[in-house]
Amino acid sequence: MARLTKEEVKERVCRAIEDAAPELKKIAVSIMAEPELGYKEDKTSSKVQRAFDAMGLTYTTGHGRTGLKARLNGGASGYTVAMIGELDAIVCPKHPAADPLTGAAHCCGHNIQIANMLAVGKGLMADGVMESLKGDVVLFAVPAEEYVEIDYRNKLREEGTIKYLGGKQQLIYEGAFDDIDMAMQMHVATAETPQGEMNLGTTSNGFIGKLIEYKGKAAHAAAAPHEGINALQAAMMGVMGVNAIRDTFKESDYIRFHPIINSGGDLVNVVPDKVMMESYVRGANVEAMIDANKRINRALKAGGDAVGATCDIQDLPGYLPMRNDAVMNDLLEANSKMLFPEDNVRYGEHMAGSTDMGDVSHIMPVIHPWVGCIDGVLHGADYVVSVEEVAYIKTAQALAMTIVDLLYDDAAGAERVMAEFTPALTKEEYLALMDSIDSKH
Ligand SMILES: [Zn+2]
Missing domain, CATH: 3.30.70.360 (Alpha-Beta Plaits)
Known part of the structure; x- marks a missing residue:
């Protein structure tokens, strides 16, 4: 078989994502219907596990209690890129889909992230794609992004189940990021146009x-x-x-x-x-x-x-504050412009909120685009997915094509990312910083 060109690889990836969308939307809707708070995402974790099984993937479980990690091997070994999806819900008792007992609801759209993580996997599993890439891709479902229920998590801490209240902090500590070189995830945002927007490079507190x-x-x-x-x-x-x-x-x-x-x-x-x-x-x-x-x-x-x-x-x-990798963002920008109207792909401003992807971004190159595809307020009772094509198809296509840019052609893209990246902290320095903050006054 003749070697596939990069364009052919991308076409196959995009078509597979489009084909998988109805099925993956069902998974997102099912997670929305049974929201679970951080470190308690047992049902959500099982749903991801079933999806990985159906895809024929091998995976490991129990990362940060409920996290799961599947690996897609490339045609040759090289850098590993992680596509992350968060498992947990937020507390929003007034949302119509809230759990009546816990008040949990997916009005931060983490269920959409899980659909995107699976969609990227589906795309890259299209015939001939992974064989054309140098390096692996990890699909990583992670727990407890929202920093809530501090009392409950302190109890888990005292029992020794976790050391850190935040999911990615815990995963870094456990070593679950040790075999990953760079990472990406999407996050939903309120759409400003009917076509949705790709907001790149947003930093956060x-x-x-x-x-x-x-x-x-x-x-x-x-x-x-x-x-x-x-x-x-x-x-x-x-x-x-x-x-x-x-x-x-x-x-x-x-x-x-x-x-x-x-x-x-x-x-x-x-x-x-x-x-x-x-x-x-x-x-x-x-x-x-x-x-x-x-x-x-x-x-x-x-x-x-x-x-x-x-x-x-x-x-x-x-x-920790969010740092976006400029080289990865450039690749995502170019891919997004093939899918979104040109004006709808733009660089965002600083956001005063926070995410534990910021912690990951201190030790490896990371991108975390905010994608306009919902109506209403993030974390609010009126949250609803409004631009389904962006939520379930286009975002995953843009991210999966970015992975192709990173790992195709002997991983020239990933080589460039690593050459230009200087970590703000090593893992050891990161853990020492966390421990120095943990203090009584
Ligand atoms: Zn969120």
Whole structure:
């Protein structure tokens, strides 16, 4: 058989993805109907397992409890590219498809990511494709992207089931990324046009998680407030202290502090002696995030000092800011322009939210496009898939063709990516950074 040209390989990939779309949409709809929160994605994991079985793939399970990893071998060995899909849902009890018991719903579109991961696999399994590539492709279904249910995850941590609250953090720690050289995943976004959009290069904030506890002294709130120490006043002073330094944060660092009070006192006629708060400190780069966190801790502590209460802060490793690989983005841009109207392929702005793909992006080249294909608000009750052709076909085609560009022609694309990439952290440095953030103040 004559060697397939790159264009022929891409044509076969795209046709196979289009053919698989109705079946993969069914899987996405089925995952949407049974949403599960992070580290609890047992049914979702089984659905991916069944899909891998049906595709005749060999895979490993139990990565970060529920994660699965299948490998497609190329015609020759070389770099390994991972196509990632996230298994978990978010909490959104008001969404019509929410689980009535847990409030979980797939209004972050991670079920669409799973369909895209499988679609890329289907495309690359078309006749003659993998044989034409130098290097492997890993289809990687990963747990717990949303940083929620901190209490539950802390329990898993204490039991020794996990070490980190975030799925990809845990996978890096377990070594599940050790045999992967570069990674990609898509994420849905609100569509601005009926054709949908491919937004490339969007960077995002990292964050440090915080549990804050003020302790004072209970007393009768009216008869003997002089005998009490008001923990709620301390907490309010702490938050005001942070507000007093907000204008000292540089605009370009996108610092965010958005606390909630989980418990603010028990009874109205008793001086509150214990107040629990939770927050993130977010920032656009690691240095800024750590610096802001230090100063925010100082301000929070000062709230306690003002009224004589104590303030205990637990800092938890959150996620790192997102770095997109420029060479991989260029390839994705060119492929996307074959599928989307030219103006709908564009470079996005910085986003102040966070994802654990940011952690992966510190140790290997990563792309994480935001794809406009939904209507309503991400994480909102009105979330609905609106541009199905983009959600189930075009995005996977663009990503799969990018993999072809990376691994075809003796992996010239992947060679260029690796030559131009300098990791921000080695895996060891990454784990040391996570451990240094994990601290009590
Ligand atoms: Zn998400």
